[in-house]
Amino acid sequence: xxxxxxxxxxxxxxxxxxxxxxxxxxxxxxxxxxxxxxxxxxxxxxxxxxxxxxxxxxxxxxxxxxxxxxxxxxxxxxxxxxxxxxxxxxxxxxxxxxxxxxxxxxxxxxxxxxxxxxxxxxxxxxxxxxxxxxxxxxxxxxxxxxxxxxxxxxxxxxxxxxxxxxxxxxxxxxxxxxxxxxxxxxxxxxxxxxxxxxxxxxxxxxxxxxxxxxxxxxxxxxxxxxxxxxxxxxxxxxxxxxxxxxxxxxx
Numbered sequence: 001x002x003x004x005x006x007x008x009x010x011x012x013x014x015x016x017x018x019x020x021x022x023x024x025x026x027x028x029x030x031x032x033x034x035x036x037x038x039x040x041x042x043x044x045x046x047x048x049x050x051x052x053x054x055x056x057x058x059x060x061x062x063x064x065x066x067x068x069x070x071x072x073x074x075x076x077x078x079x080x081x082x083x084x085x086x087x088x089x090x091x092x093x094x095x096x097x098x099x100x101x102x103x104x105x106x107x108x109x110x111x112x113x114x115x116x117x118x119x120x121x122x123x124x125x126x127x128x129x130x131x132x133x134x135x136x137x138x139x140x141x142x143x144x145x146x147x148x149x150x151x152x153x154x155x156x157x158x159x160x161x162x163x164x165x166x167x168x169x170x171x172x173x174x175x176x177x178x179x180x181x182x183x184x185x186x187x188x189x190x191x192x193x194x195x196x197x198x199x200x201x202x203x204x205x206x207x208x209x210x211x212x213x214x215x216x217x218x219x220x221x222x223x224x225x226x227x228x229x230x231x232x233x234x235x236x237x238x239x240x241x242x243x244x245x246x247x248x249x250x251x
Contacts (some may be wrong), residue, residue: 012241014051014234018044051233052225054215060236061211065186068207078179079118079204081154084111085165085184085192086127086135098133100142103185103209108139110208111183112146118181123148124172126156126165162188163246166195176200186210187236191243211235 010016025040050056087103100108108125115123123143127135134157144150159168179202184192186207193205211232215222 012237014047014230014237018048021047048230049225052227052230054213054222054226054229057229057232057236058212058215060233060240061187064190064236064239065207065210065212068186068189068205069210069212072204072206074114074117074181074206076117076119079114079120079181080178081122081124081173082111082115082118082120082181082183083124083126083165083169083196084108084139084208085162085182085188086125086129086139087185087188089129089131089133089135089138091131098131098138100135100138104135104139105142107183107185107208108142109146110206111181112143112148114181114183114206115148120181122152122154124154124156124169126159126168128157128160128164162192162242163195165192166199169196170199173200177202180204181206183208186212187239191239191246195246 021040021044025037025044028034028036028040084107087107088101089104090099090101091097092099104127111123111125114120125136125139125143127139129135129138131138134155136155136157140153140155143153154172156165156168156172159165176199178200180196180200181204182189182193182196183206186209189205189207193203196203
């Protein structure tokens with residue numbers, strides 16, 4: 001089922017849809033079927049423009065992040081464990097190193113900050129990833145360099161997705177009443193918090209970064225297409241697909 005989910009999720013990537021529409025439109029145009037070409041090329045143009053402008057990207061991202069925009073105050077002694085979910089790693093061809101992606105680095109920095117502010121007893125770095133070294137191990141090593149005592153760092157190198165993180169945590173922690181501080185990107189918090197709450201009673205979400213940006217300046221530039229908005233739209237659509245899939249599996 002997870003393989004089917006991954007395959008289906010890849011098909012809804014805007015780039016995949018656009019390539020299919022453009023290829024079909026081009027073939028129709030080459031075969032001199034003008035009406036067929038328009039039926040494919042026009043939707044491709046509308047889709048590309050719509051997903052590439054800031055208002056659409058912001059609307060998609062805000063729908064995922066709106067519940068986590070308010071600051072969640074941290075008090076000493078409030079948390080028992082801080083959990084940070086991996087957001088990918090990169091492997092450099094020249095040195096062979098496995099490094100944190102921008103998303104993982106942002107999540108880890110927020111988690112270390114939360115760990116120190118809350119006085120939590122443990123920091124759990126979770127994620128298998130696709131690199132030679134797991135996301136959990138790479139984050140744990142970075143957390144150690146940032147001053148977190150090694151004996152307080154736990155590593156989950158087995159979980160491969162959001163549901164897997166929750167399942168592995170259920171195995172690691174017998175006490176289901178522990179107070180957990182969950183750190184991940186804001187767009188990912190809704191799904192990860194829902195999964196974790198199916199096993200644990202006390203989960204507090206803490207966003208590390210946001211895709212939504214409050215509109216500023218003149219309105220006209222916001223309607224100029226750009227790759228940044230297309231990227232944010234694609235990430236949001238992927239997350240929405242994940243939310244839908246998880247809800248279907250629970251029903």
